[in-house]
Amino acid sequence: MSFLDDFLVRAALAGLGVALAAAPLGCFVVWRRMAYFGDATAHASILGVALALALDLPVFGGVLLVALLMAVTVSAVTGRGYGMDTMLGVMAHSALAFGLVAVSFVPGVRIDLMAYLFGDILAVSKYDLMVIWGGSAMVLGLLWWRWNALLTATLNPDLAYAAGIDPRREQLVLTLALALVVAVAIKVVGVLLIAAMLIIPAATARPFASTPERMTLAAGAVGGVSALGGLQISFSADLPTGPAIVCLAAVLFVLSNLGKALIGR
């Protein structure tokens, strides 16, 4: 009927949708040194998968809820006797473990856990596609709307206060965007590789960027190329798709840094 009937087209659109939302958010994750935060939120979301399956709710909703809870809790608890990394380690891995245990209780269904850990981009449905592009559009809209405030708060909290911006609010915006990206990316690259889609394109773009905006655009391009190229490679060489996408991004990262080392200095 339509071009969306082709599973490869759906996969390509899904990968592109995730890459385009993950890249600008990933820049903030890199600038604010939140890499582990993103990783932890993603790991915890497997608990959301388990809960959603057990209660017969949409997986997207379950993941979004748990990712949000996780992110907000970590933000709130940090600084009360434990470092951020310790709190993240405790919460991320216990949520992952509880999630894996909870999945085993889901009666009657043998769910393909691998599909959630590593993604299953070739099984993306039209409904999934709608969720992915809806979520990505919300993330991009959120970042677009708060862009200058987010950048100012990232530079320095007091600078933000003096300009009438509340850095805690901006932190919350990022947390929300992170939960959304995790929820939409789970189908595409899976829980274990979401952080890679956030960080690697941003890190790849860094050596050649002179302003935050250029870095964001370049990260989006790197993410898009990785998603489409990875899909292509995985299809022609029969490789797992999520990992292939991340591998391609990693290769681009190495090339970018090699290129910079050869050209610059």
Place this chain on the structure above:
Amino acid sequence: MSLIEIRQAAFRHSGSPVLTNVDFRIDSGEIVTVVGPNGSGKSTLLRGIIGALSPSQGSVVRAEGLRIGYVPQKLHIDPTLPMTVRRFLSLPEKVADDVAEQALERAGAGKLIDRQMAGLSGGQFQRVLLARALLSDPQLLILDEATQGLDQPGSAAFYRQIEDLRRSMGCAVLMVSHELHVVMAASDRVICLNGHICCEGAPEHVASAPEYRALFGSGTQGALALYRHEHNHTHGDGCGHEHDRQTEAAP
């Protein structure tokens, strides 16, 4: 009308009281310096003034529509964040090219517009921060230890720039500093802080006040020798209590 008026305010930092009983005001065109040992609440006071911290008691009243230019103590820009000077000046409000250039010129950083923030020297960086603070045409310019990390000629030049700016723009200046002799000479009024306002007044008055001497008199011979020679009399109208000498060593 005062730009900022603080009445009977107390401020806390992570639960513990840092400042109590603060009465403070600054009028347009004044240069006011806040001095005090480490941990005396200088930065807390500034944070209260810019609105980053709410008083736990008392009130902070800012003049209607007050424009504040804030130069932070130090600004660490993460090396992963690419940022040109030009882009930095447009945060959070976009400014036109000619406005940006004019502000840099005023702050003595005219040629830096296309440079990366991470590649600037300490002095250049402070001037760019100053330029950014000037963009809003501030009525009140706030500098938090703005010359930390600059050498003496560098900080002297920086403070000359501030005085010129005050003259040309007519803004009030509120600054915090350790470099007592440089700063105090340029100030209309000095506030000596140590958990509360110990004494305040003209620089000569404060420099010779017993409370000030109790805080800075020993252990900082280098910086204060100047004043001890110039003002070897004492005033009897201080706030009349002893300060714990240990506060000097507090972090």
